[in-house]
Amino acid sequence: MEKRRADTIAEQLEELIFDGTYADGDRLDEVRLAEQFGVSRTPLREAFQRLALSGLLELIPRRGAFVRQPGPVELLEMFEVMAELEAVCGRLAALRISDAALAELRDANEHCQQAVAARDVDAYYSENERFHRIIYQQSGNSFLAQEAAKLHKRLQPYRRQQLRFRGRMGQSMSEHEQIVRALEAGDAEAATDALRNHVAVQGEKFHQLMATLKNAAE
Amino acid sequence: MEKRRADTIAEQLEELIFDGTYADGDRLDEVRLAEQFGVSRTPLREAFQRLALSGLLELIPRRGAFVRQPGPVELLEMFEVMAELEAVCGRLAALRISDAALAELRDANEHCQQAVAARDVDAYYSENERFHRIIYQQSGNSFLAQEAAKLHKRLQPYRRQQLRFRGRMGQSMSEHEQIVRALEAGDAEAATDALRNHVAVQGEKFHQLMATLKNAAE
DNA sequence: CGAGCTATTATTGTATACAAACCTGTTGAC
């Protein structure tokens, strides 16, 4: 499936918003961005619409497009929903997961461990994403998997920051072990709790997230 | 907040897709619809994008916009997710709900009962929606409430059809009673189960939903 | 000197014009 210009522009803009090039409340200038990307305003506006629907931009009629970074409250809310979605995926996956998927899960986990040993945050991050994505898919509900992946992606930058905190990778690993064991055993309740706990922002993770937000604001 | 043309067009198209004017797989002709709405292709294409993002259309590059009605499998998946979202809302609301909201909930329920007595499907439907929306909001998580409301709206037409089945309104009512009792008692687990059961498509409801789909196809 | 109004400017929303890709029907070759 080929892409149109508007697609790639949307992706690039998304990147620019995620990495903090544009801060919350900034207005995106159509004409400036258009010549920057070397296109006309039309595909740019299409990209705006797409980003607005996914929540990254707010389109105020006759005023323009404003970047809309979630504040602390909204972010906690999103993490809470993410935790619940993962918990549901885990519960369903515990009943529906295939042996092949379990093997893949273990494989992803081993790669995670290697990344931890090598202190390679990037590698850990990508294998971690693979780990979770497998669980989404093994829920046996592709609509659920899609929604979970969508929110996962949206929280990506914040999650990534959190992995940089001391000891987090190690703790996360042992939580993964727990999750795999619950899924292997087909224990829906244990999988639910393990995944919810793994994702939920509570205790020390709360302060880490707040610290991340303060850094991002600078 | 005023609307632009594209907004009203998106709403009207949404309506036309929901009410079955356009069937699954139909291609929407830009020029024909443009002159039909009395606008140019530009705002129409904006509307297309919006509907594509919410899943009602599939935009195939260089091919056009095709309406994409969910099939039986996808529909069951969506209802499963809806059930889980409602269950989560219920669990959180059991802990966080205010007395005022409980009173509103009881009020909505009474109106529901009156509608059942009067065999007024439309009234029942609108009060039912109000009932659920209150629970979403009382989860104390506005992001969750928003997502739940979004999916609720998307499933609206199918839910509505189901209410027409014999005895469904009465059963639904007694389930509502159970939900309110659980929330009053602050019993998170009971609220979770009651709401999940209320929304889940299983048993007779499955056949009813399939029958609805067959009718819609004609 | 300040406040309010007006005119100008800038920016968004919409229409139209143009370009590129796709579908289809016909023609020609094997």
Next chain:
DNA sequence: GTCAACAGGTTTGTATACAATAATAGCTCG
């Protein structure tokens, strides 16, 4: 006779031109 290639028309994607609305600055009046 069938398949493939090409031409014409159709349709989408993008650019540009135009219109309408909001921001701004300057001017006038109190």
